Amino acid sequence: MNVLLISCYELGHQPFGVASAGAHLLAGGRHQVECLDLAVETLDEAKVRRADFVGISTPMHTAIRLGVKAGEMARGLNPQCHICYFGLYASLNEDYLLEGVADSVIGGEFETPLTQHVDRLAENGPPHPGGLSLAELRSPPNLSRQHFLPPARHLLPPLERYARLRTSEGEFRNVGYVEASRGCAHKCRHCPIPAVYEGRLRIVQREVVLADIDNLVHMGAQHINFGDPDFLNGMKHSLWIVREMRSRHPELSFDFTAKIEHLIQHRDAVMELAALGCVFILSAVESVDDRILRYLDKGHTRDDVVAALEITRAADVALRPSLLPFTPWTTLSGYLELLEFVQDHDLVYQLDPVQYSIRLLLPPGSRLLDIPEIQPHVGSLIQEDFVYTWRHPDPG
Template identity: 25%
Template sequence: MATKPKKIKKILLTQPNYAWLSKRTWQFPPYTLCLLKACVGRMAETVVYDPNFGNVSEEEAVKFLKTTSPDLVGITSVSTEYIEVTRHTVALVRKHLPNAVIVLGGVIPTVMPEEAVKDGNADYWILGEGELSFPALVEKLQKGVEDLSGINGLAWRRGGELLFNKSEFIPDLDKIPFPDYSNISGLTLRDYGNIRGKYTPWLVARNYPTAVTITSRGCPYRCVFCAGKTVTGDKVRFRSAENVLAEIDSLCAQGTKEIIFLDDHFLADRNRAVKIMKGIIKKHPGLTWKCANVTVWLLDEKLLRLMRKSGCDSLFISIESGVQRILKEVIHKPIHLEKIPPILRLAKSLGFKIVSSFVIGFPGETWDEIRQTFAFSEKLEVDMVTFHIATPLPKTELMDICLRDGLLPKGHLENISKHAGYGKGFITTKDFTPFELEVVRSFEWDRINFSSGEKKKAIAAICGITAEELEDWRVNTRRSLGVNSLVKNILSSPAK
């Protein structure tokens, strides 16, 4: 059955400026939006617009919307923390482009579909991966096809009925084209690549311009706090080494000097990872790279030496807890703590900078066990330690436990954006309160990391900030017991 085809000649792909509602803003290449642009191809003129670049105001964004006047607007969001600003952005688009088709995708409709579809300003929602679903929707709308039941992961209305199509993961990632970075609203990949990351160590590069990519999707582990199995699946799907190296060729041709791999599990297929590293050594010997997360139990001397030789000098390792019982019985992460110190000492001896991450405040964790995690982290020979407070996200086991046991404040789901941020606590058990977690997290982070002038200097360099910015960060963290007061300081500045 068909209806009158919709005029979709121009598409705008965008995301909120997360700072519009006093959240942290993220200024790195809009990878997923440019990926969708490549998938749409010649079906329509497609413009990518990222108001995070330069911290664009709402007024400026509205002016751009009106000037561009797209027929369809695709909006994404990176985390449930940003649900309010995402709704705000959808409403902004609807107000100023009343006749445009609005499609919402990304993490929010994927892990919070029931909440996402309450927004009457959107016309369609894509749950899960959108690289095939989004162009399929565009094509059917252009042709006037009424039955959209065959589009993977689409939520849509038929008459007054709201329908959810089954969502399946894309099996062959090599079939997805590389991101199209041409004309990001007049910007280039190099413009983004020259932004100096601040505060978040894995975004602080050694060489600029930088670029990001994702070479695999999914994770086989079942960490209690992670929604990854819903977003990308519980089995790892890999792009081939040849496909990854071809993208690296393309990025380097555009001037990239450092690449950040955003995979959940880059090292899951050791042979593939080795091929990629050897390919970098052979074709791009001056390129540097890093992973946003390294699976520590897969590291050994041979692999570490190859990583260093191929241009990696930083390790970001999520250990989560310094208590074996918590890792095994609560978090479900296959780490053996006794094996961690030797491998990190080896990595340090090879010249790696190491940042380790821990999470406190799980149901079933005692106050003494929280203290043991701080003690364990302090003994590690690493350059910086970060601490987060356990945050129950939708579609996670942690959320299920908290709801079952009544550990969350009233109206939590409706106000999730006020709680998320990983420096704020909101789980209450017989062992701790949110306020206690915030206090101990804030002051132990400060005590362990900044015990000497030498450590302060090293951490400032790792985080891409000045000594003055570091001191402001410490003061703000102590006084706010969280992260959101740093919005003004987290904005990145162009590289010189």
């Protein structure tokens, strides 16, 4: 089959989802695979017209919003092609997708069911149910353990087309994005990952991650962005990979994401990772209001954020918080306290300005929808926006 894999948005880095899916589809030698990254490329109509199967990657909210438009354009150019959405947001929104432009939806660990699905379509065989949803046949997301393959990076534009790291010395470094795990062992209520993974972690085999890093270095990567939802969920796995990565490529710097609780729990690992070339750590601080942190089930308090800042500063690595300042429970004084916290803890240059403006998203399946404290504020599901509406008690 001629397969076209489309990515629309992955935070400015070279997309992992289509490269990983592409590797699995190419492995059997039965399909021709092309990719399009609409974040840096225009829609190539010739690629769409020759595709029998179009797979659209939806790892995040912006990706699915753009992905539906891409699917509609693909359908207009090639009415016969099979359109499949895969990734985290596809399964959260499968009803809407399957009532509209999608022929199929694959959630969770997508590479194996996607490959099986394309194989079956090529044979005109019956659909393989594991992880695959069709209009007439729904399946839960695939959470079985997969054997991964190094992503097919050659299908994508070069790293120079993507966001680069600017160091404190003003040097620009090409960035390669990798994943050493999927899912998460935690269940923060505002996060879409537990709605699919239900507190489960799925590890990408060490040799696969290292082969991917080797490929990226060969393509010019000078910095590795570990995009795991939480790199310290599998702390030993992550440390082993970084030690081996640095022994192979001593010049590489890197960054990762970890929750505040893990930074405190794994202080020694933070020290070692900093010594191995970590230049910053992203952490979903979200709020410094302990009441809101309890509603979100974040597993940390304001004091814990201060402790994590002390640990990362002692390790000489920057903690870069992400924030969720606008929730139904935010007050004017609470917002001002957040700004004071940023100033008092010398965080102004560690925060991206967009963080001051983030508003809570309530996707279908959000665990926040289950708590009584949100009920007075929540409205209806706007399917085409992929969120429930909510209204602040003081909208003025």
